Amino acid sequence: MKKVMTKILLLCLSLIMVAGCFVACGEDDAEGANEIVIGLSGPLTGDAAVYGVAVRNAAQMAVDEINAAGGLNGINFKLIATDDQHDASKVATNYASMVDKGMQVSLGCVTSNPCLEFAALSKDDNIFFLTPSASANDVVLEDNAYQMCFADGNQGSVAADYVNGLGLEKIGIFYKSDDPYSQGIYEQFKAGLSTSIATVEAVFTDANTTDFTTQIETLKECSFIFMPIYYTPASLFMTQAKGKVADNATYYGCDGFDGIESAEGFDIAAIPQKISMLSHFNSKATEGKAGEFITKYNEKYGKETLNQFGASAYDCVYAIYGAMKAAIEDGETITAETSASDICEILKKQFNGGYSYSGNTGDNIKWQSNGYVDKTAIAYVIKDVNA
Amino acid sequence: MDFLVTLINGLSSGGTYAIIALGYTMVYGIAKMLNFAHGDIIMVGGYAMYVTLMAMGHPVIAVCAAAVFCMILGIVIEKVAYKPLRGASPLAVLITAIGVSFLLQSLAQIIFGSSPKMPLKLQISGAVTIGAMRIDYSTILTLAVTVIIMVALSVFVKYSKTGRAMVAVSEDRDAALLMGINTNRIITITFAIGSVLAAVAGYLMLCKAPSLSNTLGSMPGIKAFTAAVIGGIGSIPGAMVGGLLLGVVECISYSIPALAPFTDAVEFSILIIVLLVKPSGILGKMRREKV
């Protein structure tokens, strides 16, 4: 009997301990600090870490700058960046912990799949978010959600229009079949592509992200290859395709190509083909807002992690800051104590009411009331065919 | 002709799988454990090459340095993480191996950051043209290295004293111990060889596709494990056959547009089909169980 009693006692003890942890962990809320808390969930570790780290760094940089310049009429911003490892099942935990830490406004998630989860959760609590880079169309289904990047479907149609105008007979498409960004652009692109253009398609998946021998073999006859993928696999494809794909061919990508010329170790000058893209940010810029941002970012974090994700995140923080400022000028009050839901309503009014922002990724950026961004996509020729 | 090129490319990527699978199979045969951290040794080898390349600048030195580094790492891991568990449940060892895998991956990210490195100096570009076929130098190199390793390993196991001791340990560890074989030493040597093979595989992967991140080895590791089982785990020629088969199937599947997105499913289905027909793998030995 004694043994059983001891056991019950022990189990109760551990139960109390667990309960104790629940209570104890609840006490780390930021109280009394004069801050507006911005939440962010992104892949800070794992396969997609290169995007998450860039967003986190750039957002932190923007927050630090705003705070150094006196904040929002004396109220500082505070960024909480949590790690979701590009895994949607980790988002609920991140979201809840950020809500507990007083998140009032958010940058959503960095990548599309987790962001869909984030969108559903933030709708429940009516928390405003402006995502720098989660580009799936469905991310902004709800009215509290806005994008800084172009939505995938729109990019696909714009790219199709562009290609239809080139008068080609046959094009190659290289995309990643298990990535919603790539798949999303691909679907809209195919839908918008003129039926007179023949296509040769090659795909890769998460399980094979480095060796593209077979895919290059499939695409080597094409003189124009559309690649709605991110720059890391793209740079690898180009490196491996040297000498196989015709030297005067064109690689055409979307905003995922941004940063390709600064990808570490990638020797873009050695690629004979032409590389161009349709994007909102030019990471080669040396002047204007983008140039300024690039210099500052490189100084602080090194150019290794610089890409359009970061540029977009930097803009997101400033766009939110700007909208808050504009709202205050319109007579609204925003303090460190304003609830997330109230801030959401205030910001929604601004974003739907013609608020415009100029930054790294475009001038006079506006938002449609369905959350999509309105800005001009610029066709950049990253490099031309080598003479 | 296109099919022939696909076939050769398949054999080449299969060669890489085969070399990784050899590491799995040898460790499994001798230590009776699934070394889940084997794939990550490839990744460490890749980073070792990258670092020496930065310091010394020559690919050959880099590969040698990586091989030595991986060998030492393999031995250290075996001594620190696996040896204390000798005699414990195989599942416990499996979990430690998984722990080691996480550890190596996160250390690599802490040290080298999150963005992939491109050690372009390791890349071998260019190709030979035979008729209408173009075959990459890297493909030829991979095939050659695979064959050399295969032959060398077979000779080593069959004719050297240590190699024969390895066979003895894999057949029956206790009996081998009774015959005066230092089983601990043999296990350490096996890990050392397996790790060197991983470094070589790492080089073969990087000479085709120079991209290095901390998850470089995870998926090839799993695929190679699958290959080892297809060929019959514990069997050296089996690892070879399994690896090549898997590589060829993968390349053929990628070259058929309708099938391409399902490539992973196709590869793993091959495994299930082979095992249903021959439960011990293509070249695996069926051990009769005794009561």
Added chain:
Amino acid sequence: MSKKTVGLGRFQLKYHLNYIIIAVAAIVFAVMSLTGNIKHSDTVLLEKIAIAIMLATSLGMVVGFLGELSLGHAGFMCVGAYLGGKTAALLEPVLGNGILTLLIAVVVGGLAAAVFGMIIGLPALRLRGDYLAIVTLAFGEIMRSMVMNVPSTLFGGTLGLQTPRYDKKYLFIIAFAFVLIALAVIQNLLRSKHGRAITSIRDNEIAARASGINVTKYKLVVFTISSLFAGIAGVLYSYTQSRVQSANFDYNYSIEILVMVVLGGIGSINGSIIAATLVTYLNVKLQTILTGDLAVLQNLFYAIILIIIVIYNNAPALKHFREKYNFKALTARLLKKRSAKAEPAAPETDGKEEA
């Protein structure tokens, strides 16, 4: 159900203690939730813990009692999550997002997973040990690849399948109710004569066959029941998410479940429950505490803790040390000192191997 047995004395109590503790814990948290005293993040944690317990106990049946290694448990969960989630999504416009829809989804998802479990159990009759492990791993990966690549109108493609969510306040209570059901089924099966037949297959299959045990039947039964509960866990998971995404069900997830089973001690249901709780808790806490620059340390800590615990728990050389510093000895000393500070993780799993 528990009241009667408590009255019968110590022997019965011992065997039903785990139900009581889980039920009491669930009721305590349910009351906290209904009165609004629980934080949002804690309900998320509780859902995760309930799902983890279901997965760990059901996998524990295969690994710990039947003695077969399965690395594809997440694959069965994937089947349950997608088919159950699809059912729920189809029923939602008709029946609304209520308990009835959830129950139907659970039945459909669970049964579908059970059917797959039976199919995978078939090769298990021919394959042993690590060969079976890789087949289950392959199964999980095949499932994942299939649901993602079939036309997106069916299962949502790369963006995942949209499924209804349940009110966070109540979902974990429902999940714990299912944990109790799973526990009752698994525990009663394993403690019956069938359970002894199953463990005899683990200990020596040939001897079991020779003593007239229908090995085929028992292997299939264990695989089917185990995947049934994995499927149910999948359906519950689909209710915690706005979309079910196939990327979650990769082999790493199967391995995480296996880690819980092994840490809890092979062949110990209570061990699996405790380890599932602690591993989930540890992961969530690492994830929420290590943010920003520190996020990179999560896996490092997890890996180091994992290696140390496994070596501590299993190394033959540490046997004496373990006997001296195990859970019982430690708590006995703690009770003397009346100090509330303890390290529950390592020793707790060690002392609970008799279930």
